[in-house]
Amino acid sequence: MKYNFLISLFVLSLLGCKSGFDVSHEKSEIDYQVINAFTSLRKINALKKDTFKPNDSLLLKLVESDGLNLFHYNLTENRKNIDFKELFSEQDFNLIKKGFEQLEIRKLDKKKMLKGVRAIKKIDDDREARMITTPVIVPDKNYAFIYSESLSDGDLFCMKKENGKWIPFVSFPLWTSD
Amino acid sequence: MKKHSFLKFTLSFFVLLVFFYSCEKEEAAELEITQETEVVQPTEQEIISSKFSLDGFDESSGIAKNSLKILWNEHKKVTLEEREWHEYKVVESVKIDLEKGEITDIAYSLLATMIDDNPAYWLLRMDSRNGEAYSSYFDLEKGGFTGMIYLYNLKGEMSMVRYYQKGNGFHGITKVGNPVALPAPSASRCDFKVTSSNCAGTSDCGLLQSTGGSGCGNGGGKGGYRRVRIPGDIIDRYNDHNNDGKGQPNEYSHTIFMPDRYKWVWVSNTSSGHVPQRGQQYQGIRSDGSIRNIPRPSVSPDRVIKHPSLIKYPCVGRIVGELARGDFKRLRLNKLGQLEGGKHLSKTILDLFQNNSKYHLSIKVGTLSNANGSTKIVRNTPSKGQITFEITLDKRFVQNGTKLVIARTLIHESLHAYLSYQYQNMSTSSFSSLLRHYLSQNGYNNNAAQHRLMTEYGDAIGHSLSVWDNNKLSMQYYKDLGWSGDMLQTREFNKLSTSRKTAIRNANIAEGSAAQSATNKAKGKKCK
Numbered sequence: 053m054k055y056n057f058l059i060s061l062f063v064l065s066l067l068g069c070k071s072g073f074d075v076s077h078e079k080s081e082i083d084y085q086v087i088n089a090f091t092s093l094r095k096i097n098a099l100k101k102d103t104f105k106p107n108d109s110l111l112l113k114l115v116e117s118d119g120l121n122l123f124h125y126n127l128t129e130n131r132k133n134i135d136f137k138e139l140f141s142e143q144d145f146n147l148i149k150k151g152f153e154q155l156e157i158r159k160l161d162k163k164k165m166l167k168g169v170r171a172i173k174k175i176d177d178d179r180e181a182r183m184i185t186t187p188v189i190v191p192d193k194n195y196a197f198i199y200s201e202s203l204s205d206g207d208l209f210c211m212k213k214e215n216g217k218w219i220p221f222v223s224f225p226l227w228t229s230d
Numbered sequence: 231m232k233k234h235s236f237l238k239f240t241l242s243f244f245v246l247l248v249f250f251y252s253c254e255k256e257e258a259a260e261l262e263i264t265q266e267t268e269v270v271q272p273t274e275q276e277i278i279s280s281k282f283s284l285d286g287f288d289e290s291s292g293i294a295k296n297s298l299k300i301l302w303n304e305h306k307k308v309t310l311e312e313r314e315w316h317e318y319k320v321v322e323s324v325k326i327d328l329e330k331g332e333i334t335d336i337a338y339s340l341l342a343t344m345i346d347d348n349p350a351y352w353l354l355r356m357d358s359r360n361g362e363a364y365s366s367y368f369d370l371e372k373g374g375f376t377g378m379i380y381l382y383n384l385k386g387e388m389s390m391v392r393y394y395q396k397g398n399g400f401h402g403i404t405k406v407g408n409p410v411a412l413p414a415p416s417a418s419r420c421d422f423k424v425t426s427s428n429c430a431g432t433s434d435c436g437l438l439q440s441t442g443g444s445g446c447g448n449g450g451g452k453g454g455y456r457r458v459r460i461p462g463d464i465i466d467r468y469n470d471h472n473n474d475g476k477g478q479p480n481e482y483s484h485t486i487f488m489p490d491r492y493k494w495v496w497v498s499n500t501s502s503g504h505v506p507q508r509g510q511q512y513q514g515i516r517s518d519g520s521i522r523n524i525p526r527p528s529v530s531p532d533r534v535i536k537h538p539s540l541i542k543y544p545c546v547g548r549i550v551g552e553l554a555r556g557d558f559k560r561l562r563l564n565k566l567g568q569l570e571g572g573k574h575l576s577k578t579i580l581d582l583f584q585n586n587s588k589y590h591l592s593i594k595v596g597t598l599s600n601a602n603g604s605t606k607i608v609r610n611t612p613s614k615g616q617i618t619f620e621i622t623l624d625k626r627f628v629q630n631g632t633k634l635v636i637a638r639t640l641i642h643e644s645l646h647a648y649l650s651y652q653y654q655n656m657s658t659s660s661f662s663s664l665l666r667h668y669l670s671q672n673g674y675n676n677n678a679a680q681h682r683l684m685t686e687y688g689d690a691i692g693h694s695l696s697v698w699d700n701n702k703l704s705m706q707y708y709k710d711l712g713w714s715g716d717m718l719q720t721r722e723f724n725k726l727s728t729s730r731k732t733a734i735r736n737a738n739i740a741e742g743s744a745a746q747s748a749t750n751k752a753k754g755k756k757c758k
Binding site (some may be wrong): 093095110113114116118122123127131132133158176179201205209220224227229 | 599670678
């Protein structure tokens, strides 16, 4: 009887590990679509196995409405700077800001990640590796943001969903080194 | 008898009382009638002043509405084609301190006329170009005004724009196919409607032919109207603590950026183009909170900020100062940076940020992991459009490295700031195309793209370093040090000859890094 309880606990803990993101199935699927598009577009071959929450205020200043407009690379054919105030409502901006304020650290599910992308414990020894935040998605607008860092840089990357496919939209560099 | 008398007296008293009461009622009634008859109809001027508001002007109009004050008592009335026009003097509480340029004075007045018992208004802006300040629309012709006039409706939309040369009004501008529906004074003066928000370019807006009125100059053949961008005014504010009416560097408070404006200007055929004129203002905030214009401070706010952390590292602070010195012994010209005269890369960059009130450069010493230096892009006041490029030199690097390699890293990091600045301000230039090309090739990684682009500047970094070092060493050594950090991770580096790559690596190792101290092969001296 005692062993049955322990076995059940073990099985449950295994299931817990397997599920990766502890969120609804639907949201988790969308998150991995975004993460996989991100790793593919950014040509990333190694990700830190846990998502992270940056402890710098740089990111929060950036995701204010005026911050997004201030400095960015428009990655679409139209090279001009984008006016995010035309793109997003006040509600959208609040959602993006709240999304980055409430980032959680979650374990990435290797099985849901792209093949060939390694999940590693630390990025300290790998210049090619990056650590990422969980995606912040603007509902109904088909835009998704991921902040990521490597050993030598950090940037916020925005993708846009067009014809069912995530494409690069805007990159916001935050820091670079060496 | 007594009883009778008393009755008589009482009766008389009541009669008198009734009389007085009725008199009072009559007086009151008369008063009421008088009040009814004395209801004063407001005059046209009162209607005009009571219904006027500049609330419809937003930032896009380019009119600083809070600075404008209508002087309702300074008024004149002019009749034109049987229509009465009222013109009111307008003063600015904060007058733009115009720099030397083509516009010599800007003045405003308010035009109003009654249409079907309702006032219609136009705010008139007169940009004089010949040094003559004008205060009235009706003096432009006879006074020989030269310049542009703009009429705005109360929604802040430009209703009309017209160029004058020595009092002769040229044709106005209209949106093509847009019917003109303005009352006088437009009709008799060849002024036409312009819908600035809808006119995207000269093809969308055209000159109207003269409608036969007199006094119209010939706009065709001598030039054309162009819609040009006028950079927004910049206002530096100082807390005038000592109320001396002057700004001291330590009183600098903050900078205000007015939005850019788009204006129609007359450009003659002989002119290569319009030179935008930027108004730089300085204002002092008194202790009671009121604001007044102050003369240009003798020392502008320091925009290349030496962080307080440099107090502990005076040697680094000195290097920053020395990097801003010009090279007047050996003039350099960099093919990409378009550097001229005594300028070299680091001077150009430091000068750029020193003279820029929107983009600042801050330099400090701190702790980094696995790097000699880093550059952060800090959106410090997003609502005001201000960005600070914050360069950090690693503490261990400063301790381990020579002054030579510290100066090189400062140039390298400030070049990151420079490239970012250039891209943001010239996003459609060929330079930006190259950066975009590198971005797309490198997984949209800014760090990788910028370091690839920086390999083009390897020699320029070397030249700049040689200027800082008074050319004590061979130019090749400076150029070798021009390559550093992640520039050595690029395919451009890999394409160099093996001997060059070795020389670059050796120079970098010799002069020291965050990871290891300078060796005895170093040609520079430690920073103490």
